[in-house]
Amino acid sequence: AQKVTQAQTEISVVEKEDVTLDCVYETRDTTYYLFWYKQPPSGELVFLIRRNSFDEQNEISGRYSWNFQKSTSSFNFTITASQVVDSAVYFCALTDYSSASKIIFGSGTRLSIRP
């Protein structure tokens, strides 16, 4: 069965610190996609990144970076030099390539950045 685990329920750091959000997934599929979404206090869901199972290259987008490691079934998200605006709930999600229905979300990590 597919499963996404975000073991960190809440994280609080001081502004400008680096912070890593962990995501561990389980799947029997060989082709799958992983996602990260941000949900700010206003409640909407904001897409951050999609990574397919064939591409293990790390990705960097500004202060955000993602580390995908198939060997440990992890897709961790790092924010460098955090800012107050980064405060949000972050969700990791998993879907197999062939299905429109099998998207599984983790329970989310609430990140608080203190000024």
Add this chain to the structure above:
Amino acid sequence: NAGVTQTPKFRILKIGQSMTLQCTQDMNHNYMYWYRQDPGMGLKLIYYSVGAGITDKGEVPNGYNVSRSTTEDFPLRLELAAPSQTSVYFCASSYDKQGGANQPQHFGDGTRLSIL
């Protein structure tokens, strides 16, 4: 572009009442989805549609119905509201299936529903 529009944004229902949550998208997306998000939890898929006239169950379909008569609209119906359906409901759309070659889902702003 408006993207995905959900109405209403907030609603309080009494147990046993019925209502329809509206969702419309103006991006000509084939795929549409309804999720619910319970407090402190991730999203769970209720129903989805791969095109007009086609709908299918997701992970938690019980107590809900959907229809897809047009590409743009994908309403979600609660027939007999129960307290367990208190949640935030998100509608989403995508051109291709989740994880497909095209951009992933666009989400609406959510409908906060309370059943008392």
